[in-house]
Amino acid sequence: MTHFDTALSQHVQRTDTGRLRHLITLDGLTRNEITALLDLAQFYVRKPHELPARDQSLAGHTVANLFFEPSTRTRVSFELAAQRLGAYVVNLDMQTSSRVKGETVLDTLYTLQAMHADVLVMRDAEPGLPAQVAPFVASHVSILNAGEAHVSHPTQGLLDALTIRQHKPDFNNLSILIVGDLMHSRVARSTWRALNTLGIGEVRIAGPEHLLPPAHEFKGAIRHTDINKAIQDVDVVMALRIQKERMQQAHIPDDSGYCREFGLTPERMKLAKPDAIVMHPAPMNRGVEITDDVADGKQSVIQQQVTNGVAVRMAVLATIARGAHGQ
Numbered sequence: 001m002t003h004f005d006t007a008l009s010q011h012v013q014r015t016d017t018g019r020l021r022h023l024i025t026l027d028g029l030t031r032n033e034i035t036a037l038l039d040l041a042q043f044y045v046r047k048p049h050e051l052p053a054r055d056q057s058l059a060g061h062t063v064a065n066l067f068f069e070p071s072t073r074t075r076v077s078f079e080l081a082a083q084r085l086g087a088y089v090v091n092l093d094m095q096t097s098s099r100v101k102g103e104t105v106l107d108t109l110y111t112l113q114a115m116h117a118d119v120l121v122m123r124d125a126e127p128g129l130p131a132q133v134a135p136f137v138a139s140h141v142s143i144l145n146a147g148e149a150h151v152s153h154p155t156q157g158l159l160d161a162l163t164i165r166q167h168k169p170d171f172n173n174l175s176i177l178i179v180g181d182l183m184h185s186r187v188a189r190s191t192w193r194a195l196n197t198l199g200i201g202e203v204r205i206a207g208p209e210h211l212l213p214p215a216h217e218f219k220g221a222i223r224h225t226d227i228n229k230a231i232q233d234v235d236v237v238m239a240l241r242i243q244k245e246r247m248q249q250a251h252i253p254d255d256s257g258y259c260r261e262f263g264l265t266p267e268r269m270k271l272a273k274p275d276a277i278v279m280h281p282a283p284m285n286r287g288v289e290i291t292d293d294v295a296d297g298k299q300s301v302i303q304q305q306v307t308n309g310v311a312v313r314m315a316v317l318a319t320i321a322r323g324a325h326g327q
C-alpha cells in the first residue's frame with residue numbers, strides 16, 4: 001500500500017491566518033487545538049437519560065452529507081450534530097447521485113455550493129480526494145473528511161481520544177494496544193495521531209504480520225504479532241475490523257482462525273489491567289475480532305464511543321464554522 005503524504009491536507013485545511021477552515025487530517029493540529037476540540041465536545045456530552053445538547057452555532061448553515069462508501073454511525077452522527085446546532089441538513093443518496101452517471105465529484109460539490117450548502121461532509125474510497133477538492137470550493141464552503149480510504153478519519157480519532165480521556169485522563173502514563181487490521185485502518189491512523197499529539201505514554205500495535213502497517217508509519221509504536229504478549233498490562237484495548245473490502249481475497253484471514261489468534265476474548269482480557277477499557281470503532285464482526293462477552297461486557301465503552309461521536313462532530317462543526325467565517 002502506498003504511503004500517503006498528508007502535507008497537502010495539512011496545508012489546504014487552514015485559512016491564510018491559520019484558522020481551521022476544513023477538517024481533512026489531524027496531522028499538524030497542535031495539542032492545544034485537539035484539546036480545545038475535545039473540551040468543546042465534552043461540553044456537548046449529555047448523560048443517556050438527559051436531552052441532547054443543542055445550540056444555534058450553525059443556524060442558517062446548510063450541511064450536506066456525501067458518503068460514497070457505506071456508513072451508519074458517522075453519517076447519522078454528522079446529521080444529528082448538524083441538526084442539534086440548528087443547521088439544515090441534506091443527505092445525498094449516492095446510489096442515485098449523478099456520480100454514477102459520470103459526474104465528477106467536483107461538479108457535485110459545485111452543485112451543492114450553488115444551492116448554498118456550506119459544509120460538505122465527505123467519505124470516499126479514493127485517497128487524497130478531500131485535499132484535492134478543498135482548494136476549488138467557494139470561500140464560504142468547508143470540507144469535512146468523514147473517512148478517506150485507509151488514510152484518515154479525523155472525527156473518529158477525536159472521539160476515540162475523548163472516550164479514553166473520560167476514563168483515563170493521565171495520558172502520559174497510559175498504555176494502549178490497537179489490534180487487528182492496522183494496514184487498512186483509517187481509524188487507527190487518526191486515533192494514533194490524536195493520541196500521539198496528546199502525549200500518550202505507550203502505543204502497542206498487534207496483528208498478523210501482513211496486516212500491520214509499513215514500518216515508517218506509527219512511529220514509536222511497539223509492534224507485536226503475538227497479542228498475548230502485546231495485551232499484557234495495557235490500560236486500553238482497541239480492536240479493529242478486518243477491512244475485507246480493501247483486501248485481495250488471498251489476504252483475508254479465516255474468521256475462526258483469526259479469532260483464536262487475535263480476537264478479544266474474556267480470557268485474553270484478563271492479561272490486560274483489571275480496569276482496562278475495550279474500544280472498537282464498529283461495525284463489529286462479533287466472533288471474529290471481538291467476542292460477544294467482551295463487546296457487551298463491563299469493560300466495553302463501545303456505545304460510549306458512539307455517543308461521543310455526536311458530541312465530537314458538534315464540536316468540529318461549531319469550530320469550523322468559526323474558522324471559515326472568522327467569527
Ligand code: ASP
Nearest residue numbers: 147186187241281282283
Ligand atoms: N467505521 C470505521 C470506518 O469507517 C471503521 C470500520 O469501517 O471498520 O473506518
